[in-house]
Amino acid sequence: MAEFLTDVKTLRERARQEIDKGPITVAYGADLPRVIQVCNEALATEIVCTLRYKRHYYTATGIHAESVAAEFLEHAQEEQQHADWLAERIVQLGGEPDYNPDTLATRAHAEYDQSTDLVEMIKEDLVAERVAIASYTEIAQWLGDGDPTTRRLFERILAQEEEHADDLRSLLERLPADLNRGG
Numbered sequence: 454m455a456e457f458l459t460d461v462k463t464l465r466e467r468a469r470q471e472i473d474k475g476p477i478t479v480a481y482g483a484d485l486p487r488v489i490q491v492c493n494e495a496l497a498t499e500i501v502c503t504l505r506y507k508r509h510y511y512t513a514t515g516i517h518a519e520s521v522a523a524e525f526l527e528h529a530q531e532e533q534q535h536a537d538w539l540a541e542r543i544v545q546l547g548g549e550p551d552y553n554p555d556t557l558a559t560r561a562h563a564e565y566d567q568s569t570d571l572v573e574m575i576k577e578d579l580v581a582e583r584v585a586i587a588s589y590t591e592i593a594q595w596l597g598d599g600d601p602t603t604r605r606l607f608e609r610i611l612a613q614e615e616e617h618a619d620d621l622r623s624l625l626e627r628l629p630a631d632l633n634r635g636g
Contacts, residue, residue, distance in 0.1 A: 476545055483599030485588075489548035491592055492539050492603065495610075496550055497560035498588070499536035502581055503529050506567050509574040521571060521624055528578070528617050535610045542606055562588045575624050582618040586611060 467479060477485065506529035513522040540550035551560070558565060563581040568574045589611040596604035 475547060477547065481600065483596060483603070485546060488596070488600055488603060489543055489546050491595075492543045492546070492548070493551040494560050495589070495592070495607070496539040496543065496552075496563065497557050498538055498562040498585060499532050499539060499610075500552070500557060501561040501563050501565050502585070503532040503536060505563070505581065506532060506578065508565075508567065509578065510568060513574060514569075515569055515571050517628055518571060521575065523625060524620055525574070525578070528620070531613055531617070535613070538606060538610065542603055546603070572628065575621050575628075578620070579618060579621040579625070582614050582621060585614045586618060589614060 466513065472479070506525045510522050510529060529611040540552075543550045563584050564577075566574070566577040566581075569579055589607045593607040593611065595603050598604075598608065
């Protein structure tokens with residue numbers, strides 16, 4: 454069993470000296486300003502995804518729209534939860550969540566979509582999920598052991614994004630072939 458590197462007395466002294474840093478201790482090994490920036494970019498991504506899914510939920514039409522729209526709504530709610538988790542983590546890290554609507558789309562990794570065709574909606578949502586999966590995988594790997602809490606948050610979100618991508622792929626597979634060809 455490995456020995457602790459720092460004795461308890463030293464840990465207590467540091468905790469008292471740096472009380473204003475909240476959860477950030479000397480053991481924090483990541484680039485804090487960059488982590489906050491990356492979290493704000495992910496926050497923007499989740500907000501854009503929430504808005505895209507909500508638009509698709511309300512504008513989906515056609516014989517297959519009801520079940521697809523239900524999936525859009527569920528995904529919108531989960532994307533909003535991701536945004537809330539990220540905002541909470543940004544504050545824990547001593548940052549400020551950036552909800553500025555003027556720069557939201559430029560900071561987001563995903564794009565907003567105004568498709569009116571049901572199949573195109575699903576495809577655009579699937580593309581956005583795939584972008585989030587690739588991006589969040591890289592972020593989790595980049596964080597490594599430097600910030601295990603934020604890494605676990607991205608891994609938690611990543612798992613749901615993968616589930617969303619699988620749901621959307623399944624929707625495409627279940628729709629009649631003539632819809633997938635645009636006919």
